[in-house]
Amino acid sequence: MSETNGVRRKVAPAPALDDRDRTLLALLAEDATRSYAALGAAVALSPPAVHERVKRLRRTGAIAGTVARLDGPAIGRPLLAFVHVDTAGWGAKGAFLSMEGEPDVEEVHTVAGDACILMKVRCRDAQAPEDLLARIHAIEGIRGPTSRSRPIWNAAPGPCPRTEAGTAAQPVDAPRSRTTSRHRERGPMPYLPDATISGPSTPSHPAHPKGHAMPRQTRRSILATGAAAVLAAPMLIRPAAAQTLAPTPTMRGGANNYRPGAPIVERIGGGGFWTSGTVRRASDGAPLPGRRIQVWAHTTEGHERDARSHGATRTDADGVFRIEMPQIVPAFGQPHGHLAYDADYDDGGFRTVFLRPVMPSAADTTLRVDFVLVPA
Amino acid sequence: MALGAVLLIGAALWQAGTSPLLAWRDPLYVAAGLAGVAGLALLLAQPLLIGGAVTPRPARRLHAMAGAALAAAVALHVAGLWVTSPPDVVDVLLFRSPTPFGAWGAVALWAAVAAALLALARHRLPPRLWRVGHVACAGVLVVATVLHAWLIQGTMGTASKALLCVLAPAATVWAVRRRGTWRLLMRPRRSRTP
Numbered sequence: 001m002s003e004t005n006g007v008r009r010k011v012a013p014a015p016a017l018d019d020r021d022r023t024l025l026a027l028l029a030e031d032a033t034r035s036y037a038a039l040g041a042a043v044a045l046s047p048p049a050v051h052e053r054v055k056r057l058r059r060t061g062a063i064a065g066t067v068a069r070l071d072g073p074a075i076g077r078p079l080l081a082f083v084h085v086d087t088a089g090w091g092a093k094g095a096f097l098s099m100e101g102e103p104d105v106e107e108v109h110t111v112a113g114d115a116c117i118l119m120k121v122r123c124r125d126a127q128a129p130e131d132l133l134a135r136i137h138a139i140e141g142i143r144g145p146t147s148r149s150r151p152i153w154n155a156a157p158g159p160c161p162r163t164e165a166g167t168a169a170q171p172v173d174a175p176r177s178r179t180t181s182r183h184r185e186r187g188p189m190p191y192l193p194d195a196t197i198s199g200p201s202t203p204s205h206p207a208h209p210k211g212h213a214m215p216r217q218t219r220r221s222i223l224a225t226g227a228a229a230v231l232a233a234p235m236l237i238r239p240a241a242a243q244t245l246a247p248t249p250t251m252r253g254g255a256n257n258y259r260p261g262a263p264i265v266e267r268i269g270g271g272g273f274w275t276s277g278t279v280r281r282a283s284d285g286a287p288l289p290g291r292r293i294q295v296w297a298h299t300t301e302g303h304e305r306d307a308r309s310h311g312a313t314r315t316d317a318d319g320v321f322r323i324e325m326p327q328i329v330p331a332f333g334q335p336h337g338h339l340a341y342d343a344d345y346d347d348g349g350f351r352t353v354f355l356r357p358v359m360p361s362a363a364d365t366t367l368r369v370d371f372v373l374v375p376a
Numbered sequence: 377m378a379l380g381a382v383l384l385i386g387a388a389l390w391q392a393g394t395s396p397l398l399a400w401r402d403p404l405y406v407a408a409g410l411a412g413v414a415g416l417a418l419l420l421a422q423p424l425l426i427g428g429a430v431t432p433r434p435a436r437r438l439h440a441m442a443g444a445a446l447a448a449a450v451a452l453h454v455a456g457l458w459v460t461s462p463p464d465v466v467d468v469l470l471f472r473s474p475t476p477f478g479a480w481g482a483v484a485l486w487a488a489v490a491a492a493l494l495a496l497a498r499h500r501l502p503p504r505l506w507r508v509g510h511v512a513c514a515g516v517l518v519v520a521t522v523l524h525a526w527l528i529q530g531t532m533g534t535a536s537k538a539l540l541c542v543l544a545p546a547a548t549v550w551a552v553r554r555r556g557t558w559r560l561l562m563r564p565r566r567s568r569t570p
Binding site for chain 1: 397
């Protein structure tokens with residue numbers, strides 16, 4: 001039943017973790033390629049018993065996934081930096097979260113405190129963040145003389161060799177080998193003074209209170225500094241474009257009774273049943289806003305082939321779609337829905353996907369389906 | 377035995393005919409579903425008829441008439457579903473349906489067609505080919521239909537479906553043994569020359 005993979009299963013509430021679970025999680029977090037035999041030896045269990053536990057940990061979500069930890073410099077992105085961004089209000093949040101699609105942006109977090117948004121970026125060279133910064137400034141809510149656009153480059157030690165450029169920030173002993181760097185990360189992170197820079201139209205700001213006062217710098221000089229001093233706790237490195245999501249394949253029968261160009265509607269028929277999900281990009285999992293998704297099914301109000309059983313909606317800024325429709329009832333032997341992402345009726349750029357998720361139970365009143373799209 | 381089978385078949389049809397799912401289906405889709413239920417029910421009746429469970433002797437004429445009804449039920453089932461959702465039926469017939477029961481339905485369809493064609497042509501066939509062929513097709517038909525029906529979430533009641541799915545193959549095995557069809561598979565004994 002690989003066709004139902006797109007359906008999010010009902011997950012039982014996660015049972016409490018016992019000591020063995022915690023030990024296993026610690027070992028796997030260190031090295032996910034350990035054999036079940038080796039894990040079993042550590043927790044005094046047989047390999048099959050460990051396998052069962054690990055499967056359970058995956059099922060309950062304690063292990064959210066297993067990814068390769070890439071080395072930034074080794075894949076040509078030696079420059080790691082954290083960008084603090086102040087926004088004028090919540091309005092810019094959605095636009096910012098969509099910046100996760102930028103190839104340079106590794107993580108975007110909304111945070112409480114001085115900055116509204118914290119971005120972790122990993123770039124090819126010192127010029128790349130400059131361009132990124134320009135795009136940040138272009139986002140509404142950041143622009144304007146009154147908005148306190150104040151990216152701060154926060155240096156952290158890492159394995160990257162220093163260059164001669166770096167003199168402004170405190171020099172950091174950047175360990176060159178992974179083993180030594182790993183030891184460093186376990187210790188306290190040396191706190192480096194934040195450097196404050198001014199955007200093109202922003203008033204100057206005092207230096208970050210925790211750092212000692214820095215001479216005012218131009219953005220370019222800060223970036224040069226970043227290139228020099230910064231870099232990278234290699235633990236949990238997830239360089240953008242490295243975390244890959246498996247693309248959602250078209251399911252057999254997914255396109256049956258599809259109606260190309262079905263209109264975007266507030267709701268299909270009388271409603272009462274919710275179909276929702278996310279649309280993301282395969283390369284890095286970035287949410288895709290504004291994507292058109294068509295939904296249809298055999299419901300209490302009509303057959304699949306009927307036009308009134310079809311409707312489309314678009315994903316919001318977070319790549320989430322949600323559409324109300326009549327209750328899906330079993331037809332052709334299974335309670336199932338149909339969803340389509342059709343490149344011909346969208347901005348394009350991604351390959352068309354047709355899905356036919358089967359509901360775990362005919363009594364369900366919701367259906368959750370996630371799309372992971374591949375660039376065309 | 378015959379009375380029990382009639383009661384079971386009646387109960388199965390009644391339950392399917394009063395299913396709440398029918399409220400959301402077109403009349404043709406309803407008819408197609410009920411034709412499928414009737415077909416499964418006939419697969420219980422057929423071996424009982426030809427095995428001689430209903431009448432003192434094998435009821436060959438009744439068996440033939442029920443066979444014609446079965447063929448009609450299969451035709452109505454497929455045609456009704458075709459009109460209701462053509463691409464789904466095309467997928468099933470091409471063995472590319474996403475539903476696990478779809479392929480079994482297609483197998484059962486072709487087994488039914490083969491069994492019916494053999495029955496129509498039996499006077500022109502060698503007797504042994506006709507008997508063995510017809511029984512083999514019927515066996516495939518019964519097994520495939522049971523798997524097809526059991527995997528479907530449809531209008532049938534669980535209990536009546538389970539009973540039919542157990543009793544139809546059981547009755548088929550019983551009839552084959554009773555009629556001694558398996559003996560035809562053996563080599564004919566050479567008549568001794570005096």
